[in-house]
Amino acid sequence: xxxxxxxxxxxxxxxxxxxxxxxxxxxxxxxxxxxxxxxxxxxxxxxxxxxxxxxxxxxxxxxxxxxxxxxxxxxxxxxxxxxxxxxxxxxxxxxxxxxxxxxxxxxxxxxxxxxxxxxxxxxxxxxxxxxxxxxxxxxxxxxxxxxxxxxxxxxxxxxxxxxxxxxxxxxxxxxxxxxxxxxxxxxxxxxxxxxxxxxxxxxxxxxxxxxxxxxxxxxxxxxxxxxxxxxxxxxxxxxxxxxxxxxxxxxxxxxxxxxxxxxxxxxxxxxxxxxxxxxxxxxxxxxxxxxxxxxxxxxxxxxxxxxxxxxxxxxxxxxxxxxxxxxxxxxxxxxxxxxxxxxxxxxxxxxxxxxxxxx
Ligand SMILES: [Zn+2]
Numbered sequence: 001x002x003x004x005x006x007x008x009x010x011x012x013x014x015x016x017x018x019x020x021x022x023x024x025x026x027x028x029x030x031x032x033x034x035x036x037x038x039x040x041x042x043x044x045x046x047x048x049x050x051x052x053x054x055x056x057x058x059x060x061x062x063x064x065x066x067x068x069x070x071x072x073x074x075x076x077x078x079x080x081x082x083x084x085x086x087x088x089x090x091x092x093x094x095x096x097x098x099x100x101x102x103x104x105x106x107x108x109x110x111x112x113x114x115x116x117x118x119x120x121x122x123x124x125x126x127x128x129x130x131x132x133x134x135x136x137x138x139x140x141x142x143x144x145x146x147x148x149x150x151x152x153x154x155x156x157x158x159x160x161x162x163x164x165x166x167x168x169x170x171x172x173x174x175x176x177x178x179x180x181x182x183x184x185x186x187x188x189x190x191x192x193x194x195x196x197x198x199x200x201x202x203x204x205x206x207x208x209x210x211x212x213x214x215x216x217x218x219x220x221x222x223x224x225x226x227x228x229x230x231x232x233x234x235x236x237x238x239x240x241x242x243x244x245x246x247x248x249x250x251x252x253x254x255x256x257x258x259x260x261x262x263x264x265x266x267x268x269x270x271x272x273x274x275x276x277x278x279x280x281x282x283x284x285x286x287x288x289x290x291x292x293x294x295x296x297x298x299x300x301x302x303x304x305x306x307x308x309x310x311x312x313x314x315x316x317x318x319x320x321x322x323x324x325x326x327x328x329x330x331x332x333x334x335x336x337x338x339x340x341x342x343x344x345x346x347x348x349x350x351x352x353x354x355x356x357x358x359x
Contacts, residue, residue: 009098016093018212019057019070021307031264042066124216127160127206134163140205153283164203187241207275210257218247220275240294250298253290262287268311272354280355297329302336311342318347
């Protein structure tokens with residue numbers, strides 16, 4: 001007897017898996033607008049009325065009313081029990097199963113995670129608003145314009161502006177100790193040794209990092225060229241959220257949600273180094289670029305990418321560091337190579353990055 005599966009495990013699993021991939025592996029789906037469709041596997045039909053929503057993570061049939069989550073789909077389609085369906089999803093996600101007795105803390109934790117997503121949605125909104133309204137946002141807008149980024153692409157990627165100063169976000173959202181604590185646990189505020197806290201992201205262009213449902217789970221921030229901040233050491237050019245309960249660097253890829261929204265069929269995905277590269281390539285019509293977030297490409301990243309497409313192109317600088325990074329990527333990729341999968345390496349001429357090169 002394996003024991004009970006903790007609700008928190010199921011919640012985490014549901015955050016990792018994608019219903020589109022789960023169903024598409026059994027019933028081939030076609031992308032139509034924001035949703036995916038197929039002829040319904042649960043009733044007989046000639047025109048597709050079975051839809052799968054990647055953002056809501058459920059399926060619905062307008063013909064027979066069949067409806068549910070990835071777990072429900074496996075139960076119906078494969079005639080599995082609830083725990084068997086969870087086990088199958090864990091297997092697909094490559095996550096070891098957890099079993100245990102019921103714990104009184106689990107509902108609390110789940111609620112806490114939900115409220116962290118809500119909070120980051122507010123942070124996201126705040127940064128976007130600052131890009132439009134803050135007296136100093138001109139500098140950020142000018143930078144984006146100079147890089148050729150249109151308002152449309154900026155809106156699509158949800159770009160924002162973290163104003164200069166140490167406590168803008170804290171003053172805007174951190175009215176209560178409880179919210180400040182959550183802002184710390186999502187990486188938005190940094191605790192001072194002396195007590196109190198301050199904004200992690202200051203005077204930066206903000207790139208929300210979204211999960212497969214389009215929820216913001218973290219941020220990347222690029223410093224503005226004329227940053228004036230004084231400190232012990234110069235601020236980093238690029239800064240990412242730290243590991244948090246919602247954000248695991250080794251699993252997430254910047255731009256993957258946006259690529260899936262923009263493309264009907266993903267024939268290939270290209271891994272580049274930075275979020276600015278992803279946005280710049282999208283601006284020039286290359287919608288299949290994604291970026292790792294301050295880590296090398298992990299096996300987990302590759303699993304994720306190969307579930308969506310058979311071809312991955314790694315794009316690197318032509319210098320020594322680029323060649324070394326390519327070698328590491330190749331080594332990480334070998335264990336996940338299978339029949340029909342392809343990886344390619346693209347080396348840019350010296351002194352170019354994808355952003356400069358595409359222009
Ligand atoms: Zn149906």
